[in-house]
Amino acid sequence: MKRNHFKQKTLLTKTLRSLYTVPAPERKDTFFQSSDYRAAARETLYSPRISWSVFLQTQMHYIRKWNWLLTLCIFAAAILLTLHPWQTPAPQEQLQELSTPVILSACIPFLALATIAEAGRSARFGMEELELSARFSLHAVLCARLGILGVENLLLLAVLMPLGPHFWETDLSMTAACILLPYLLTCTLTLPAVRKLRGRDCTILCTGISALVSVFFLTAYAADFLTRAVDTPALIPAALLFFGVAAVLELRKYIRQSEELTWNFTLTG
Amino acid sequence: MNLEEYYDDIYRYCFFRMQDRSLAEDLTQETFLKFLETSTYHDRGKPLAFLYTIARNLCIDHIRHTKTRPESVINCDISIFSDAAHSSEGTAFSPTASVSELTDTSIVLVQALQTLSESDREIICLRYVLELNPGEIGRIMNLSRFVVYRRLKRALKLLKNQLRKEDFQ
Amino acid sequence: MELHIDRLSKHYKNKIAADRISLSLGRGVHGLLGANGAGKTTLMRMICGILRPDSGTVTFGRADVSTEEYRSILGYLPQDFGYYPGFTAEDFLMYMAALKGLRKTDARCRTEELLSLVGLETHKKQKIKTYSGGMKQRLGIAQALLNRPKLLVLDEPTAGLDPKERVRFREMIDRIGQESIVLLSTHIVSDIELIADRILMMKDGRLIFNGTHEDIGENLEEFYLKQFDDINPSAPAPAGTVTGSKIKHGGI
The missing domain is CATH 1.10.10.10 (Winged helix-like DNA-binding domain superfamily/Winged helix DNA-binding domain)
Incomplete structure (x- = not known):
């Protein structure tokens, strides 16, 4: 009796279902692709979101303060030295003026070093995996850090450049050789190092490179090599172009590498 | 949360109620947009019940405003x-x-x-x-x-x- | 919505880390068992978009693993992770929250919630370098939950936890598994026995088993050992064993 009842009901419901047919919807895909829907969905469905500009602000907050301090120091040093040029006694009792731009050329490699080191903190402290899986991925973090500090660095260099012709009695070429070239050279040499090495070896190598660049410029000046290079027509602009392009290429390689985990600490598991 | 899986259900409901395919789709889309407008990220339950409620209200409102009753899909000559x-x-x-x-x-x-x-x-x-x-x-x-x-x-x-x-x- | 993995492969110079792995995961807790070197971490990293596969796809609903949409529903706990020096637990969670795109007020809220969920609220202002292994692990679990993930991937989450912490962890995962997809890997069989709805086994980069407790029928530990010792190759393979590209279905 009950089974009959049940069969009746299933028959009934089955028939019912067959009575209610629906033509397929036509505008489903276009709706979900539409900008109206996407805009509304973005607001509600994904976690309450922060925009890129807010993200940049938060990253700025996490950049360590002494980076800004370093920039300030270099700027202050430039101003001070311009006002009170540093004179050292040379062996032959000649007062050799260590020109300001040359002193700066020795400091600027470390500015580049600081920026690149700051960007590479994720790698140094094992945060890469976590950052890679976040919504603003490691890639974004690196771009933010390099972008912020890079722009700040270039601003400093841009501010220093006009000081040459106006205060240091150096022509444009020489100023560029002392201010821009060390920066670009250091970048070109340290970026591949950060890409290929990790940990302590990397830090030591990068510091070494910056020191070498620094010393190179000092000796180049002392040996008059720098002055001769500046006098050679088009050499400095060519060098700037070459290292400029090289630095940009290296930067691109570095950032591209951050899109996936390339350093496998645990090859097991 | 992906709402796409609920589209067909809401569309069917609207179609059965309004007996008009294009109107049903319009109302379905309105339902989704309204849902997004009014719910916050923290409404973590299944959205289906909300969607149905919104659809139902939209349909009722539509009938009230246009003052027409849905015509049966089936040919009335029979x-x-x-x-x-x-x-x-x-x-x-x-x-x-x-x-x-x-x-x-x-x-x-x-x-x-x-x-x-x-x-x-x-x-x-x-x-x-x-x-x-x-x-x-x-x-x-x-x-x-x-x-x-x-x-x-x-x-x-x-x-x-x-x-x-x-x-x- | 389900996670679909289709013929995922990854080769290194002298090793196949993942060999045409295909599976679909729905809501619930899925345990991934395998020896060290079996490819569990590689698979998990590919699921998290951290490693690019040589071939194959990973999608959640409509979103491919490489999209921001996918990462926004993902929570990941790596086997090993570091932290910026000087960070306290609170700092760490706030930093990760910013990376996950949470707004500041939401981030603060979530940080408080999660710290008490994992039992670290009394230590929240202490620096992470003072933490024990178990505490650090709990912090890792907390950060994985920040963005209320629909897909939670945990690599060896119970390593370093004491028995009491393990129980607490299991309860938490059980609750989360009711709403989201949880994939956890371990080489401790007892963990999986108690919480997993579905069991996956990997060996040498291949998925050798994908099924439930019922499919196994016997004691999980024995079954697991059998797989790796190749004893009784003539015995009938239980349902769920992956042979070639098909999975034997049992009990239908």
């Missing part, structure tokens, strides 16, 4: 439906299958359905075609679960009686 077309019960949630698909039994069922109230047809639709449970139906139609059970039982009984009557004729 005599068996002429009663329905003139009935004051309206045609919402009437069967939508094309006439050619109907068998003898189903024609009887269609007639039987027309004798139910719109509201009862809605409950039947929600339960057996859209396959919602009585609790969810209650939430959507603002009724208690027990009322839904009772009305379902009663509606089924009515339908069965109609079918049996036809068998004896």
Whole structure:
């Protein structure tokens, strides 16, 4: 009796279902692709979101303060030295003026070093995996850090450049050789190092490179090599172009590498 | 949360109620946009019940504003439906299958359905075609679960009686 | 919505880390068992978009693993992770929250919630370098939950936890598994026994088993050992064993 009842009901419901047919919807895909829907969905469905500009602000907050301090120091040093040029006694009792731009050329490699080191903190402290899986991925973090500090660095260099012709009695070429070239050279040499090495070896190598660049410029000046290079027509602009392009290429390689985990600490598991 | 999986269900509901394909899609899309407008990220439950409620209200509002009752999809020339077309019960949630698909039994069922109230047809639709449970139906139609059970039982009984009557004729 | 993995492969110079792995995961807790070197971490990293596969796809609903949309529903706990020096637990969670795109007020809220969920609220202002292994692990679990993930991937989450912490962890994962997809890997069989709805086994980069407790029938530990010892190769393979590209279905 009950089974009959049940069969009746299933028959009934089955028939019912067959009575209610629906033509397929036509505008489903276009709706979900539409900008109206996407805009509304973005607001509600994904976690309450922060925009890129807010993200940049938060990253700025996490950049360590002494980076800004370093920039300030270099700027202050430039101003001070311009006002009170540093004179050292040379062996032959000649007062050799260590020109300001040359002193700066020795400091600027470390500015580049600081920026690149700051960007590479994720790698140094094992945060890469976590950052890679976040919504603003490691890639974004690196771009933010390099972008912020890079722009700040270039601003400093841009501010220093006009000081040459106006205060240091150096022509444009020489100023560029002392201010821009060390920066670009250091970048070109340290970026591949950060890409290929990790940990302590990397830090030591990068510091070494910056020191070498620094010393190179000092000796180049002392040996008059720098002055001769500046006098050679088009050499400095060519060098700037070459290292400029090289630095940009290296930067691109570095950032591209951050899109996936390339350093496998645990090859097991 | 991806809402796409709910589109078809809401569309079907709107189609059964409004009996018009393009209108149903318009209302479905309006439902989704309204849902996004009014819910916050923290509404973590299943969105389906909310979506249905919004769709239902939008449909009712639409009828109220346009002051037209949905016309049955089924051709009203056919005599068996002429009663329905003139009935004051309206045609919402009437069967939508094309006439050619109907068998003898189903024609009887269609007639039987027309004798139910719109509201009862809605409950039947929600339960057996859209396959919602009585609790969810209650939430959507603002009724208690027990009322839904009772009305379902009663509606089924009515339908069965109609079918049996036809068998004896 | 389900996670679909289709013929995922990854080769290194002298090793196949993942070999045409295909599976679909729905809501619930899925345990991934395998020896060290079996490819569990590689698979998990590919699921998290951290490693690019040589071939194959990973999608969640409509979103491919490489999209921001995918990462926004993902929570990941790596086997090993570091932290910026000087960070306290609170700092760490706030930093990760910013990376996950949470707004500041939401981030603060979530940080408080999660710290108490994992039992670290009393230590929240202490520096992470003072933490024990178990505490650090709990912090890792907390950060994985920040963005209320629909897909939670945990690599060896119970390593370093004491028995009491393990119980707490299991309860938490059980709750989360009711709403989201949880994939956890371990080489401790007892962990999986108690919480996993579905069991996956990997060996040498291949998925050798994908099924439930019922499919196994016997004691999980024995079954697991059998797989790796190749004892009784003539015995009938239980349902769920992956042979070639098909999975034997049992009990239908």
